[in-house]
Structure formats: C-alpha cells, structure tokens
Amino acid sequence: xxxxxxxxxxxxxxxxxxxxxxxxxxxxxxxxxxxxxxxxxxxxxxxxxxxxxxxxxxxxxxxxxxxxxxxxxxxxxxxxxxxxxxxxxxxxxxxxxxxxxxxxxxxxxxxxxxxxxxxxxxxxxxxxxxxxxxxxxxxxxxxxxx
Numbered sequence: 001x002x003x004x005x006x007x008x009x010x011x012x013x014x015x016x017x018x019x020x021x022x023x024x025x026x027x028x029x030x031x032x033x034x035x036x037x038x039x040x041x042x043x044x045x046x047x048x049x050x051x052x053x054x055x056x057x058x059x060x061x062x063x064x065x066x067x068x069x070x071x072x073x074x075x076x077x078x079x080x081x082x083x084x085x086x087x088x089x090x091x092x093x094x095x096x097x098x099x100x101x102x103x104x105x106x107x108x109x110x111x112x113x114x115x116x117x118x119x120x121x122x123x124x125x126x127x128x129x130x131x132x133x134x135x136x137x138x139x140x141x142x143x144x145x146x
Contacts, residue, residue: 002136002141002142004079004080005077005078005079005126006052006054006076006077006078006079006080006098007075007076007077007142008032008033008034008035008076008098009034009073009075009076009106010032010033010034010052010073010074010076011032011071012030012031012032012033012068012069012070012071012072012074013031013032013033013070013129014030014031014070015030015049016028016029016030016056016065016067016068016069017029017030017065017109018061018062018064018065018066022089024056025057025058026031026057026059026061026062026065027056027057027063027064028055028060028061028064029053029054029055029056029097030053030056030064030068031051031052031054032054032074032076033049033050033051034049034050034052034140035047035048035049035050036048036049036050037126040046040107052076052098053095053096053097053098054076054078054080054097054098054099054100054143055081055097055099055100056100056103058109060103061136063111064103066084067099067105068094068105072105072107073105073106073107074103074104074105074106074107075103075104075105075106076098076099076100076103077100077103078098078099078100078101078102078104079098079099079101080096080097080098081096081097081098081099082094082095082096082097083095083097084118126137
C-alpha cells in the first residue's frame with residue numbers, strides 16, 4: 001500500500017490566481033508559507049521558512065479564489081504531484097505542487113475578527129458546470145458549508 005499525502009498550515013504568500021481551463025473547469029494556484037522555529041546549540045533562535053505551491057480544482061478553486069487573500073491563515077491537505085515541461089531555453093523544468101482536496105480557512109471572513117471554519121472538500125472529481133446544476137457563477141457566503 002502507498003500513501004501520498006501532504007498537509008500544511010500556514011499563510012498565503014500572495015493572492016490566489018483563479019483561472020479557467022479551455023474546458024471551463026476552475027483552477028486556482030496559490031502559495032503557502034510555513035515557518036519552522038527552533039533554538040540551536042548556542043541558544044540562538046533560528047527560523048526557516050518553507051514555501052509550498054498549491055493547486056485547487058473545481059468548486060474548491062472558486063471558493064479559494066473568492067475568499068482567500070495574501071496573509072490569510074489556511075490549512076491545506078492533498079497529494080503531492082510533480083509536473084514537468086520544456087522551458088523556452090530548451091531545459092526541462094520540474095515543479096512539485098500540493099493538489100489540494102481539503103481546505104480550512106483559519107481566519108474569519110474578510111473584515112471579521114473571528115477565526116475558524118469547517119473543512120471544505122473537493123471530493124467531486126468531475127466539476128459541474130453552472131448551466132448543468134442550475135447554479136449561478138457567483139458563490140454566496142450562505143452557500144459555503146462553514
């Protein structure tokens with residue numbers, strides 16, 4: 001049995017980038033910073049930031065694009081995936097990302113001082129188009145299950 005699971009809890013380093021594929025599926029990319037803090041042998045406090053590239057698909061991508069922003073605390077859970085491509089200079093490039101299927105927004109809604117929320121899952125592998133489901137393109141706060 002194999003397991004490919006990644007979990008990060010940190011802050012967004014930039015605003016999410018929400019786009020649509022040629023087939024109309026929503027995709028959001030974002031970056032989460034985590035910070036490791038420890039005291040070395042000499043008693044000096046050390047910090048080491050780590051940056052994680054994350055990709056969200058479907059309804060989860062739309063929610064992240066609408067409600068997350070730079071500096072917000074977030075919990076992301078998913079699987080690691082490495083993709084490769086040929087750069088313009090002819091060199092093969094690689095990028096490892098967390099393909100997120102579970103997200104918890106830890107800060108309250110924008111402008112709110114409350115924190116915490118319920119998980120938002122992306123278990124639906126085939127996205128529904130708004131015309132198929134009778135939903136509008138805009139996500140309403142009351143429709144989010146947290």
